[in-house]
Amino acid sequence: MTRALIVTGGSRGIGAATCLLAAKDGWDVAVNYASNAKAAERVVAEISALGRRAIAIKGDISDEEDVIALFDLAEATLGPISGVVNNAGVVAPSIPVAEYSVERMRRVFDINVMGAFLVAREAARRLPKERGGRGGAIVNLSSMAARLGGPGEYVDYAASKGAVDAMTVGLAKELAPSVRVNGVRPGLIDTEIHASGGQPDRAERMSGSVPLGRVGAAEEVAAAIVWLLSDAASYTTGTSIDISGGR
Ligand code: NAP
Numbered sequence: 001m002t003r004a005l006i007v008t009g010g011s012r013g014i015g016a017a018t019c020l021l022a023a024k025d026g027w028d029v030a031v032n033y034a035s036n037a038k039a040a041e042r043v044v045a046e047i048s049a050l051g052r053r054a055i056a057i058k059g060d061i062s063d064e065e066d067v068i069a070l071f072d073l074a075e076a077t078l079g080p081i082s083g084v085v086n087n088a089g090v091v092a093p094s095i096p097v098a099e100y101s102v103e104r105m106r107r108v109f110d111i112n113v114m115g116a117f118l119v120a121r122e123a124a125r126r127l128p129k130e131r132g133g134r135g136g137a138i139v140n141l142s143s144m145a146a147r148l149g150g151p152g153e154y155v156d157y158a159a160s161k162g163a164v165d166a167m168t169v170g171l172a173k174e175l176a177p178s179v180r181v182n183g184v185r186p187g188l189i190d191t192e193i194h195a196s197g198g199q200p201d202r203a204e205r206m207s208g209s210v211p212l213g214r215v216g217a218a219e220e221v222a223a224a225i226v227w228l229l230s231d232a233a234s235y236t237t238g239t240s241i242d243i244s245g246g247r
Contacts, residue, residue, distance in 0.1 A: 002053075004078035005229070006030045006070065008061050008119055009088030011040035013191030014141065014225075017218035018085055019043050019054070021226045027083060028053040030074035034060055034088070053078055061088045061115030071122045082136030083229045084123040086116050086164075089141060091197040094153040105156050112160035116140060120171055120181075128178045135178040137229045140168045144187045144244045154197070161185075165240055172238030180237040182228045187244025189216045211246030 005022050009015040011033035019029045020043065029047055031054060033040040040056035047054035055077045059066035075081055089112045092104045120138065127133040143161040150158035165183060172181035188210060194202035203215040221243045227233055228241070 002028055002079060003083060004028045004030070004074065004081050005083035005085065006032065006074050006081055007085040007087055008032045009034070011036050011043060013193060014186065014189060014218045014221045015085070015087040016043050017222035018087065018225045020046055021219065021222040022229065023047040023050045023052040023054065025226050025230065028078045030070070030078060031056045032059055032061070032070055032088065034058070061119055062110040064118055067118040067122050071126060080134050081126060082134045084119065084127070084138045085225055086119045086138060086140040088115060091154050091157050091193055093198040096152055097155050100156060108156045108160055112157065113163045116164050117167065120167060124171065124175060128175055130178065137180045137233070138171070139225045139228045140164050140181070140183040142168070142183045142185045142240055144185050144242060144247055146185060168240055169238050176237055180233065182233070182236060182238070183240030184221060184224050184228070185240050185242045185244065186221045187216060187242070187247040189218055189221055191218055209247065214245065216243060216245055
């Protein structure tokens with residue numbers, strides 16, 4: 001039986017690494033992206049080269065219609081969905097809370113909390129066996145910031161990921177036993193998210209604070225995500241794994 005997976009923000013960084021590793025593990029993949037169609041098509045081409053089916057689907061996860069359309073098109077193309085990686089997320093420039101604009105906070109919470117919830121809600125409507133689905137697994141991308149707080153950088157981002165952690169716990173209890181729900185909390189990972197927050201050298205600069213002594217690779221986070229999606233994690237739900245080099 002084929003297994004179909006949706007990865008939000010699958011065009012770059014941790015999402016792209018997850019799409020590729022999941023394809024190697026036998027998943028067909030819907031690669032969601034916000035605006036970088038070329039990056040998404042590159043991921044689709046790499047998945048196709050591995051002999052799996054893939055489709056790039058544009059959509060803003062903070063927009064309800066886009067999220068519903070994402071699931072509709074993914075299912076129409078790949079068949080019933082049994083895996084969802086709730087990965088798309090953003091940071092804002094590093095400044096103290098006293099300097100935040102309302103627009104900044106709304107964007108962070110719209111994408112990281114409302115977006116993650118819209119994706120989770122759609123998954124909760126389609127995956128459970130009681131609702132005619134195949135069952136399956138959801139993996140939510142949180143962050144070590146949820147534990148560390150992001151002081152002086154992005155306390156709003158940290159708080160948004162705290163909301164994701166709580167969602168993982170509650171949704172896992174709601175959807176058990178037919179759907180498992182888990183999270184991962186990456187630490188300093190080498191992706192373009194730091195540049196998008198105005199600090200391209202952030203991960204490298206802060207690597208001295210990591211007990212394992214280096215920045216992590218997107219593939220090292222993807223390995224945990226793909227394990228959580230797999231039957232090897234069949235007794236794991238409602239928890240989050242720190243992938244942070246001990247930070
Ligand atoms: P990234 O390299 O900046 O990639 C972000 C991805 O999300 C891109 O594919 C982007 O699409 C997509 N995206 C952004 N806004 C979106 C929206 N509104 N709707 C749909 N897609 C959207 O990020 P990353 O570092 O891989 O981070 C992935 C996840 O891990 C995020 O949730 C992040 O908070 C979390 N995380 C990352 C780190 C780290 O150090 N990198 C640490 C902790 C947690 P386009 O290509 O179209 O722009």
